[in-house]
Amino acid sequence: MVCDRCKAAVTNVLKNLGLTPVSVELGIANIAEVIDKGKVDEISSVLNDLGFELLEDKQKQTIDRIKSEIIELVHYRDNRSDVNLSTYLADKLGTDYSALSKLFSESMGMTIEKYFILQKIERVKELIFYDEMSLGEIAIKMNYSSTAYLSTQFKSVTGMTPSQFKAMRKKDLKQLDKVGV
DSSP: OOSHHHHHHHHHHHHHTTOOEEEEETTEEEESSOOOHHHHHHHHHHHHHTTOOOOOSHHHHHHHHHHHHHHIIIIISOOOTTOOHHHHHHHHHTSOHHHHHHHHHHHHSSOHHHHHHHHHHHHHHHHHHHTOSOHHHHHHHTTOSOHHHHHHHHHHHHSSOHHHHHHHTOOOOOOGGGTTO
């Protein structure tokens, strides 16, 4: 789950199935009831119909939480400059960063840092697309050391400069949970 609408959809699914959601956060839903395998299968089926996946495997859950935390940081907290990614993730997930990094790399075929960069570039694309800020303002907002560095990284990831992307005005934005997939 990567947005408030996703959390609301999952909350509604759980309520419609007669469950009591205690909390629904990015990637985690806690319910008051103890449920059996049949109810888990029912929840999974309804969530799959909505495009969600119920993750029962602990490693998949951890990877999903890493992704959700990065998405939250980049897209909803505008990549706060006071945050060190490795410390942030280790604190949020309560696990040593090196273990998180190894698990993510083995499972996703890319490093956490690469995924973070892909999410940052997707956010930059969004900001460019809406044309409310200059590239310099976007660089500052997204904590790039310079506009030139942002442009270099943007071109490296997308194959085009920010100016070329802006000129296209093409809806080349990806769903946040599809970045890096």
